[in-house]
Amino acid sequence: MSIASVDSWRLKIQHRSGFDYAGPVSSSYNEARMWPRNETHQAVLDARVEVWPPARTYRYEDYWGTVVTAFDVHARHEALTVTATSTVETLPPGDLIEQGEGAAWDELAVPENVDRWYELLLGTKRTGLNDELTGIAADIRAAHATPHAAALAVCEFVRGEVTYQPGATGVQSDALHAWEQRKGVCQDISHLTVGLLREMGLPARYVSGYLHPKPSAAIGDSVVGQSHAWVEWWVGRWTAFDPTNGVPVGERHVVVGRGREYGDVPPLKGVYAGPASTGQGVEVTITRLR
Incomplete structure (x- = not known):
């Protein structure tokens, strides 16, 4: 193919x-x-x-x-x-959902959707939140008319609050650790984003794969790449976003696996x-x- x-x-x-x-x-x-x-x-x-x-x-x-x-x-x-x-x-990213589009809040809450995505609405060891973050999730939800707009706002919030710093954490770290020190790697940023999305009632999954680090890469050049992580949320359909870099997932991303958190992939x-x-x-x- x-x-x-x-x-x-x-x-x-x-x-x-x-x-x-x-x-x-x-x-x-x-x-x-x-x-x-x-x-x-x-x-x-x-x-x-x-x-x-x-x-x-x-x-x-x-x-x-x-x-x-x-x-x-x-x-x-x-x-x-x-x-x-x-x-x-x-x-490249292709057909993106506009901020005002996608499923409404009440659609996400109907029993058939909650049952369908139940495992992707629960917190895990690496995506659990504290009271402060739970309150932040509630504020972001209240400020946005649609779940998709709120999800994009979560990505912007996390990227603004948590500095990407290689080596700041290890594979056993969790969202709370990254939040408390305000720095982490793509895995931590994705765990925190997933935790906030689920707290708002959006089914969300952790995605593991690779990222080419250069948007303007020359053909034929070999570069040190990255094992990378990003997120997807469901608002009538799945949409993917890279909160570490603040961009939709596109031609530089390669998907390997999905799950609730790093421990699944x-x-x-x-x-x-x-x-x-x-x-x-x-x-x-x-x-x-x-």
């Missing part, structure tokens, strides 16, 4: 991740979520996931629709490396028998091919 157009981009992504151990590991059981999705605004032209030490892999879609590459390693090893390589065609996780892990390395390289 191809979605080529004059405005489309073609991106090659190489994502290398893995673990180092303090000594030999006898066996490990792992899941990688690094395989981009085929969907309306992106087409996967090629994808593969390679494992070292060599292991047989198999793929399936999890509960949230993310492609999982699962594998076991039973040879003794002191390091594990997973390399995912993909080529994806992407489109970690790029690599597993269990093993052996000494403690001494660290996890991550390297993402993105090349614009067209």
Whole structure:
């Protein structure tokens, strides 16, 4: 499948991740979520996931629709490396919802919609709010006639209050930690945004993927890219927005998975028998091919 157009981009992504151990590991059981999705605004032209030490892999879609590459390693090893390589065609944002459009507040509250999206209306460990943030959500909701306008206002609010600072937090951090120190990474900004959206009654989901960092990227240049996170909310249909950068999701974004929070879509996780892990390395390289 191809979605080529004059405005489309073609991106090659190489994502290398893995673990180092303090000594030999006898066996490990792992899941990688690094395989981009085929969907309306992106087409996967090629994808593969390679494992070292060599292991047989198999793929399936999890509960949230993310492609999982699962594998076991039973040879003794002191390091594990997973390399995912993909080529994806992407489109610009396209048909955006205007602020005054989308489902009304009372439509979101009808039982069939609440039941349909129930899991995406609940708080989680990483998206929970305190009394201050609950009050802020109520104020933003009251100030906007439509849920979509309120959602855009939440993104603007979070971006204005929380400074993007690489290294400010870790993968175990949550929305409250980022709020209290007023800084974090895209994961934290997305968790905080999702928490506020759900508090207002909007079904919201956390999206994991990749971002090409340069809007005016030259064709053929390889750059250090990013594992990235953004949000989607439902107002009669799903709409995607990147609160870290303050832009609709478009040709620079590549979707890998969706869920309630980071814990549903970690790029690599597993269990093993052996000494403690001494660290996890991550390297993402993105090349614009067209």
